[in-house]
Amino acid sequence: MTKAAVFGTGSWGTTFAMLLAGAGTETILWGRRAEVVEAIDRRHVNPDYLPDTVLPDTLRATTDPAEALDGADFVVLAVPSQTLRGNLTAWKPHLPPEAVLVSLMKGIELGTTKRMSEVICEVAEVPQERVAVVSGPNLVGEIVLGQPAATVVACPDERVAERLQEACHLPWFRAYTNPDVVGVELGGAVKNVIALAVGVAAGMGLGDNVGAMLMTRGLAEISRLGAALGADPHTFAGLAGMGDLVATCTSPLSRNRTFGENLGKGMTLEEVIAATKQTAEGVKSCESVLELARKHDVEMPITEVVVAVVHDGMPPGEAGMLLMSRSPKPERYGV
Numbered sequence: 147m148t149k150a151a152v153f154g155t156g157s158w159g160t161t162f163a164m165l166l167a168g169a170g171t172e173t174i175l176w177g178r179r180a181e182v183v184e185a186i187d188r189r190h191v192n193p194d195y196l197p198d199t200v201l202p203d204t205l206r207a208t209t210d211p212a213e214a215l216d217g218a219d220f221v222v223l224a225v226p227s228q229t230l231r232g233n234l235t236a237w238k239p240h241l242p243p244e245a246v247l248v249s250l251m252k253g254i255e256l257g258t259t260k261r262m263s264e265v266i267c268e269v270a271e272v273p274q275e276r277v278a279v280v281s282g283p284n285l286v287g288e289i290v291l292g293q294p295a296a297t298v299v300a301c302p303d304e305r306v307a308e309r310l311q312e313a314c315h316l317p318w319f320r321a322y323t324n325p326d327v328v329g330v331e332l333g334g335a336v337k338n339v340i341a342l343a344v345g346v347a348a349g350m351g352l353g354d355n356v357g358a359m360l361m362t363r364g365l366a367e368i369s370r371l372g373a374a375l376g377a378d379p380h381t382f383a384g385l386a387g388m389g390d391l392v393a394t395c396t397s398p399l400s401r402n403r404t405f406g407e408n409l410g411k412g413m414t415l416e417e418v419i420a421a422t423k424q425t426a427e428g429v430k431s432c433e434s435v436l437e438l439a440r441k442h443d444v445e446m447p448i449t450e451v452v453v454a455v456v457h458d459g460m461p462p463g464e465a466g467m468l469l470m471s472r473s474p475k476p477e478r479y480g481v
């Protein structure tokens with residue numbers, strides 16, 4: 147029987163573990179906090195993140211990384227992106243030599259501008275063929291209700307992608323494979339930044355034309371960065387590109403959109419951070435995405451104003467003026 151160890155008992159780690167267990171994969175969760183782990187293991191509930199969801203009886207949990215990793219075929223990583231390097235360094239001595247490492251994370255590392263799969267390869271010292279990425283329009287609040295959804299499993303080794311696809315595929319959760327890890331990861335990380343922008347606009351009371359403009363021009367930014375980094379342009383028209391962009395930018399369930407909306411309504415950054423209980427990856431990753439874009443000489447004007455609003459205190463109205471007063475261009479400028 148295929149065995150998976152899922153690291154991170156937050157909303158997506160717990161939900162993806164449920165999907166794996168539901169698909170017949172023997173699954174164990176690792177968490178930091180004993181009380182959460184105990185509640186999952188004994189009472190089949192995650193009181194902090196999914197209090198209304200009954201978890202499968204077969205889903206186990208532990209605080210011991212060695213126990214979680216013992217015999218694991220898949221090691222699924224679902225901690226906040228900026229904590230991955232430190233955590234994985236600690237877990238590395240226990241990693242089974244043949245295990246496939248799977249990233250569920252949608253961020254870019256601050257300081258290094260590395261994608262999560264790059265951090266995994268570097269820290270765990272494994273080749274790209276042993277690292278997979280799962281990304282798509284996968285809002286947890288809908289998946290835990292059993293509503294239909296689809297995702298993308300990306301890995302350069304097609305057989306590894308197919309094994310992981312099989313390990314999480316359910317009648318109501320479709321997993322598609324794609325060899326383009328770069329595109330799938332960029333789609334997931336940058337859509338969070340665009341969702342912050344769409345949220346700010348919504349919070350300011352602006353309408354659907356503005357939302358559509360930001361999403362579409364945001365997709366142009368993602369595609370330009372992807373082209374510079376060697377991604378397959380088709381990926382951005384798929385679930386991990388446009389699909390996740392639309393879901394995150396339009397859903398009230400999105401933490402990134404909600405974060406932006408609160409800023410747009412006039413809350414201070416400190417107030418918004420205090421009101422945000424879960425990980426909104428775009429808040430930190432907007433800076434690393436912008437740095438990555440600058441390294442590759444890619445223009446990302448929406449990302450620039452998101453960084454200015456979220457980190458440098460630029461008023462949202464001024465950010466909007468800056469975007470609207472850019473010089474007129476052909477639509478496919480810079481692509």
Ligand SMILES: NC(=O)C1=CN([C@@H]2O[C@H](COP(=O)(O)OP(=O)(O)OC[C@H]3O[C@@H](n4cnc5c(N)ncnc54)[C@H](O)[C@@H]3O)[C@@H](O)[C@H]2O)C=CC1
Pocket residue numbers: 154155156157158159160178195224225226227229233250251252253284285286287423424425427
């Ligand atoms: N929630 C969602 O709808 C989806 C989330 N994702 C991505 O999955 C990743 C994880 O997000 P969520 O589970 O939603 O976040 P979350 O905020 O719900 O949970 C984060 C988990 O990480 C733990 N954690 C926090 N700091 C830590 C540290 N320093 N070391 C170890 N563990 C730590 C928390 O205790 C919690 O268990 C993110 O990159 C997110 O973008 C992807 C798809 C869907």
Ligand SMILES: O=C(CO)COP(=O)(O)O
Pocket residue numbers: 252282283284285286338341390393394399400401402403425426427
């Ligand atoms: O990635 C997600 C949906 O696919 C979740 O988005 P948020 O992190 O903004 O909630």
